[in-house]
Amino acid sequence: MEKLLTHLRAKRRRIPLEGLAPQRSLPRLKSWPGLEDLTIGTATPVSLRGMKALEVGCGAGLPVLNLFLQEKMDAVGVDLSSVQLGLAEENTKPSPPASSCDLNRLRQCSDGYSPRGKLELVESDMMELRYPPESFDAIVGLYSLVHLPREEQTVFLHRAARWLKREGLLMVNFAREEVEGEVRTGWLGQEEGWVYFSGWGEKTVKVLEEAGLEVLEREVADGVDGVSGLTYVWVIARKKGG
């Protein structure tokens, strides 16, 4: 679990967010604070192989789903949008071996060794999800819970806590300020459509604790997010053991 924690730990390094927003390329729309150690090759002795992760509002699958798969974790990506899930499928395909240096990898594959974890993509409202208790080692929701009414965020976080294994990790971000619920039009310069935001602000931390999670890390992202106009708080929490 320590390695998983290392992987989820929010740090200052910035990973470009690509793929947000269906049907448009918004490369480098903004940067993410955190996720420093989600990069591949941070050699720690413990393997994450076989661990199971859920990402809700996975969007285009980058970087989180892809990095879980590269770490040989099995991942479930859930999103309302079929367009985003299509992008996620594309973005998480294993790249073909680039050169002869990958021959070893090929050999391992033909021996039944999978170089990546298994991916399941689910088109669903995250509020419709049902899993047995203790199904996942990690649950992630980035820039997605904010789109639920905040009462539903509470319900979802309690469910997520139940779905986590003991000592499993949850990483989410949420708006720092309380937002009772607002609809915005003209989002991302589009004339049509709307987007909804809400949140409990810092009270979300209390919600997490009431759900049986221990907040390990809490980090306020620098500045206002250019897309939503909100400042986000990133949290990593662990389900209490025994």
Ligand SMILES: C[S@@+](CC[C@H](N)C(=O)[O-])C[C@H]1O[C@@H](n2cnc3c(N)ncnc32)[C@H](O)[C@@H]1O
């Ligand atoms: C701002 S994007 C963030 C995507 C991704 N997590 C990222 O950081 O790039 C929000 C995503 O959440 C999805 N979403 C919004 N409400 C949802 C819900 N109730 N259930 C599942 N997905 C939802 C949207 O379709 C969208 O792909």
